[in-house]
Amino acid sequence: MAPWALLRPGVLVRTGHTVLTWGITLVLFLHDTDTLSVPGPTRCPRSDDRLEPPSPLILGPARPFPGIDSQDSEDQLDEGLASRPALWPLAAQVQAPQPQPHSPPLASPALRQWEEQGELLVPLTFLLLVLGSLLLYLAVSLMDPGYVNVLPQPQEEAKEEQTAMVPQAIPLRRCRHCMVLQPLRARHCRECRRCVRRYDHHCPWMENCVGERNHPLFVAYLALQLVVLLWGLYLAWSGLRFFRPWGLWLRSSGLLFATFLLLSLFSLVASLLLASHLYLVASNTTTWEFISSHRIAYLRQRPGNPFDRGLTRNLAHFFCGWPSGSWETLWAEDEEGSSQDV
Numbered sequence: 001m002a003p004w005a006l007l008r009p010g011v012l013v014r015t016g017h018t019v020l021t022w023g024i025t026l027v028l029f030l031h032d033t034d035t036l037s038v039p040g041p042t043r044c045p046r047s048d049d050r051l052e053p054p055s056p057l058i059l060g061p062a063r064p065f066p067g068i069d070s071q072d073s074e075d076q077l078d079e080g081l082a083s084r085p086a087l088w089p090l091a092a093q094v095q096a097p098q099p100q101p102h103s104p105p106l107a108s109p110a111l112r113q114w115e116e117q118g119e120l121l122v123p124l125t126f127l128l129l130v131l132g133s134l135l136l137y138l139a140v141s142l143m144d145p146g147y148v149n150v151l152p153q154p155q156e157e158a159k160e161e162q163t164a165m166v167p168q169a170i171p172l173r174r175c176r177h178c179m180v181l182q183p184l185r186a187r188h189c190r191e192c193r194r195c196v197r198r199y200d201h202h203c204p205w206m207e208n209c210v211g212e213r214n215h216p217l218f219v220a221y222l223a224l225q226l227v228v229l230l231w232g233l234y235l236a237w238s239g240l241r242f243f244r245p246w247g248l249w250l251r252s253s254g255l256l257f258a259t260f261l262l263l264s265l266f267s268l269v270a271s272l273l274l275a276s277h278l279y280l281v282a283s284n285t286t287t288w289e290f291i292s293s294h295r296i297a298y299l300r301q302r303p304g305n306p307f308d309r310g311l312t313r314n315l316a317h318f319f320c321g322w323p324s325g326s327w328e329t330l331w332a333e334d335e336e337g338s339s340q341d342v
Helices: 003-007 009-030 074-082 085-095 109-116 121-142 159-165 215-238 246-282 287-291 311-320 327-341
Strands: 187-189 194-196 201-203 208-210
Touching: 009 121, 009 215, 009 246, 121 208, 121 215, 215 246, 215 311, 246 287, 246 311
Parallel strands: none
Antiparallel strands: 187 194, 201 208
16 A cells, blocks of 8 residues: 555544544543642731641641750640740741642542442443444444445346336436436435435545445444543533632643533534434435435425335334335335325
8 A cells, every 4th residue: 555545535534533532532531630629829827817826736746946945845845835926827837738749640530439439330331432433433434335336237237127117207317427327316426436325415524425325324323422422521521620820720621621622512513413314314314305305306396205104114214224125116106106196
């Protein structure tokens, strides 16, 4: 394979999707989100503040102070401090526990809590869902969407019978690009340079057409991807803690907040796509037919969708391929039913 073949749009898009998927997953698992106890701003003491004698439990081991013999015992040190109120602020400043340097945790609060409780099944399930969505993406992106064969095969010679069943008012036409006889609901894709059966649309994120063969997997991918995105959105939100100053917050949680915004955008897009395709599947139509019905010959002369057989049969035919049959046969049956009604 030539080196420049790696720079093809399909390779770049699929590589970018894979890197983005695992990059977001790593951010959710490894990002520094331990901001459950954010130190507030230090307040400078005022002159009218009432000072309390420091507790010996807080002071810890005795340290020499001005005016106090270093050989005194802890009791003598406490008595000396009690008799010298002026030394209380100094004692508290010296003996106060110093803040430990912040060490980044290994996961978001939700994932870290699951790990501490020994519930590794939950994060493992999340990783399996991410892997499943990625495999579905690659399957839809790389598989044949239902290309119309350029060279006729022996079993396709019987297409003349199907052509005879279609009224002459709607003849099957030849593609002016591929010069093949296009079945009903097929369309030529300029990006793929092939005619696709039951053409729905060309997906730039997949770098492939969505057609008769991969449309069911495309809907399954959208459903699984939406579950992963919503779960990741919850994990990202669980790790966000807003505090001031904003500069410190941006350095500690800026990447996680950007991930949250990105997941929100992807979740919205996936939700809209899944809802629209479920509607199209339920009515047995495609994106191309829904948008350009006024330009399609086999739909232009019909008041409704000639391929709609009801919700149950539409779903069964889309996901299971039952009842089987060509679109030409369904179109002819709908034509006969319309003529009998007249």
